[in-house]
Amino acid sequence: MSIKNVLLCGLGAIGSIYAVKLQENKKCNLKILLDEKRLYKYEKEGLDFNGKRYDFDYITPINDEHFKADLIIIAVKYTGLKDVIQNIKNFITKETLLISLLNGITSEDEILREYPDLKVLYSYFVGHTSTRIGRKIIFDGIGNIIFGSIDKNYENEIKELETFFIKNNITYKIPEDINYARFCKFMMNVGLNQTSALTRANYAIFQKKGTNYDFMLELFKEVSLIAKAMGVKNYKNLIPDALNYLNLMIPEGKSSMLQDIENGNKTEVEIFSKTIIQLAHKYNLNVPYNKIVYELISALEESIIS
Numbered sequence: 001m002s003i004k005n006v007l008l009c010g011l012g013a014i015g016s017i018y019a020v021k022l023q024e025n026k027k028c029n030l031k032i033l034l035d036e037k038r039l040y041k042y043e044k045e046g047l048d049f050n051g052k053r054y055d056f057d058y059i060t061p062i063n064d065e066h067f068k069a070d071l072i073i074i075a076v077k078y079t080g081l082k083d084v085i086q087n088i089k090n091f092i093t094k095e096t097l098l099i100s101l102l103n104g105i106t107s108e109d110e111i112l113r114e115y116p117d118l119k120v121l122y123s124y125f126v127g128h129t130s131t132r133i134g135r136k137i138i139f140d141g142i143g144n145i146i147f148g149s150i151d152k153n154y155e156n157e158i159k160e161l162e163t164f165f166i167k168n169n170i171t172y173k174i175p176e177d178i179n180y181a182r183f184c185k186f187m188m189n190v191g192l193n194q195t196s197a198l199t200r201a202n203y204a205i206f207q208k209k210g211t212n213y214d215f216m217l218e219l220f221k222e223v224s225l226i227a228k229a230m231g232v233k234n235y236k237n238l239i240p241d242a243l244n245y246l247n248l249m250i251p252e253g254k255s256s257m258l259q260d261i262e263n264g265n266k267t268e269v270e271i272f273s274k275t276i277i278q279l280a281h282k283y284n285l286n287v288p289y290n291k292i293v294y295e296l297i298s299a300l301e302e303s304i305i306s
Helices: 015-025 036-045 078-087 107-114 152-167 178-199 211-229 235-246 256-262 273-283 288-304
Strands: 005-009 029-033 047-049 052-054 071-074 097-100 119-127 131-133 136-138 143-148
Touching (some): 005 015, 015 029, 015 047, 015 052, 036 047, 078 107, 097 107, 107 119, 119 178, 143 152, 143 178, 178 211, 178 256, 178 273, 211 235, 211 273
Parallel strands (some): 005 029, 047 136, 097 119
Antiparallel strands (some): 047 052
């Protein structure tokens, strides 16, 4: 199966990057899935990406066009995942391949609970996230989609997606161990993103060894405990690898969670510290730092979200 029909869900910090990329390459039949409310907004205003307006071929969950997707890319915030899982129903066939670019380590399992026969690959975005300023999105072009599967039955699907990405000039990596790779990203989310949201610190602050760095490291250690309990191979390398990646980040950059706090939006604390807390309960582990972070960020959300 070659990938021709693509359904993309989400025009935020990550989704907009790939909507624009696929639109400009014009090598697939791209549809952007929107509900009626967002459809009106985007038809009227378009997407402002790096100073240029983009208009796409939009489609609603009703799918009056009877469009069927060869590939579904989910790039919404976690708060929108539940709705998206229901909204993609009319676009799925037995051959549909799906990747979810959400943060965290739970979205694939949630999708598979609803569609157990769907071909779902583990995936995530890594790079310089785009920045939203009002209705405008700015992106410097640096980023990769990381994907793979722990199931060898999906080797053909991995090859098909790789061919599609090459054809559309989408940068990607296929790690030798996707489970380890996604836990490394999860560690960054739990440690760096959450601490930055609480202290309003950019990456430069964490690249110096100080209080922010030390607090982040305690959160890293709790992720490592969970990874060990879940049988992640080479889990002892997670913290050194996460710290190496931290040092490569743009010093003045801000985490997506900090941007959420600054913009008065709900954060992804539910898939970061709350997931750690739930897994710690399952494996009888102690994660005091994530418990504190969950309470603090939840309280912070209460005060900034009207």
